[in-house]
Amino acid sequence: MSKNLSEQRFGLFLILPSFFILALIALYPILRNLVLSFMEQGRFVGFSNFSALFQDERFRSVLINTAIFCLISVPLELILGLTFALVLHQKFFGRGFARAVSFLPWALPTAVMAVAWKWIFNDTYGVFNDILLRLHLIKEPLAWLGRPNLAFFCIVLAEVWKCTPFVTVIILAGLQTIPLELYEAIRVDGANSWQRFRLITLPLLKPAILVALIFRSIQAFGVFDSIWVLTGGGPGGSTEPISLYIYDTVFRYLKFNYAASMVCFSFIFFLLFILIIYLTFSRRQIEY
């Protein structure tokens, strides 16, 4: 009995610091957002911030931008990550180096690499224009960051480059749990490599893909660094995501409460988003 009690105390002593800092820096802000969003200048104002939100053209446009950004970049990351993981799972000369390099973008500062991308996309001196010109894909240099559609392409490319490694690592981890016996068994049954992939690899990777999908969707929803550096939301707000608008609302317009209500609204959005993804992909799945 006394041993149990001391174990409780000892355990509590060990987790208390983590518990405290998580509650203060992670839980408290989420709750505080909720309070702030119903207030204005220290007074309770009900839903007025939210009703202003629904009339805000810019808010609507950033929501759409963010949604399009997620819907394009996350599937691209998944496809690319899956391909990379399948390649890196094979044995070949120099695999260690290839793995290191494919992990690398995740380990580099997003903002700094966005600066690198900005130099690559530079309209006069950029290497991107130069490559396309040499391949005769374009006739004259394009202002990549100066035109809405092209700028959108740039931010998606930078994000896909940066975040694919995250997907690769998770899927690689999933691949390592699939025993080779299954492949041997199905090969005996006369399946070709596509069938092996479709019948064994893909179904058994489902949990890993789901984890990658959820994490990446949420993070892509909050994309900030690369867009702040590359386009600053421009040209004409065409690449502005929700997080940039929230940042501006806080630090340029100094409207804390309005920003908090935006956060709350998107928070609910996130939760719905996760729920939908989870429900669509977790059907017919053994204990996850």
Place this chain on the structure above:
Amino acid sequence: MSIKNAPAYRQSNKKYRLAPLDSKHLTGLARIFFCLAIISMVVFNLAPFLWQFFSSLKNSKELYLVPVTYIPAKVSLTAYEKVISNPLFLRYFLNSVIVSIFTTFVTLSLASFAGYALSRLKLKFKTALQFLLLLACLFPQIIFLVPLYELMARFSLISKPLALVLPYVTFSLPLAIWMMTRFFLTIPKEIEEQAMVDGFKRLAILRKIILPLSWPALATTAILIFIGPFAWNEFLFSLSFMIKDTSKTVPVGIALLSGTSMYEIPWSQICAACVLTTLPLVLFVIIFERKIIEGLTRGAVKG
């Protein structure tokens, strides 16, 4: 993050090979295709860094040459000299080093305590802690920005390193605790039970027996914290909480430099600064590749 899906075959005691498929069985066209895939993958992932590297070695005349030259005709280190002799950049660098090292150290200590408790002891607040960890790793940073700014301002931490260390530790904790918990689960319980019989106190066991065994795991976790999104690499909080010029960290410093549209952007220095900031990480990842990738993927195998 661990993938707990345990299909039936995992319960069987039959040993199964986890060795990856060998590419040697590929023949002819498939082999060429496979090699091309590897090469394009490596080029794709390395290209932006390499381009910064080559650009940083050009002299300012060659940098602004049209059409673009690829390998610098003459290697010039003037850009690096300028960056290194710039006191503001050195200050940014120093700030980043201080904040990242503090973050790594504090996170590591908290995570090893919590990981030990989660893996070894029967605890009442386990679920609550796991819920908090999930909150911290699931949501994007922007969600936390407004209240955290308010908090930092109230405790007058704006422009002080602590304003960054606190959130960085918090958001690094989920991965770190996950890594440490998984590691402690691999240490056989018998070692501790024997030590208990020998009359060791719990804290002494942790210090004298568990800690010496944990160095490899601690090193891997430290690397992951350092190169993760919340130490050396973080941007949003640093941009928001570090108002004073002398308190900024490297990513923000470089990003602000590239945004000065009023004057001509000093690209050669920016390229050199980018390389100086990222090179340590590149070397880190290439040297410790095995530790990092295994540390991140092994968990799935062990469940």
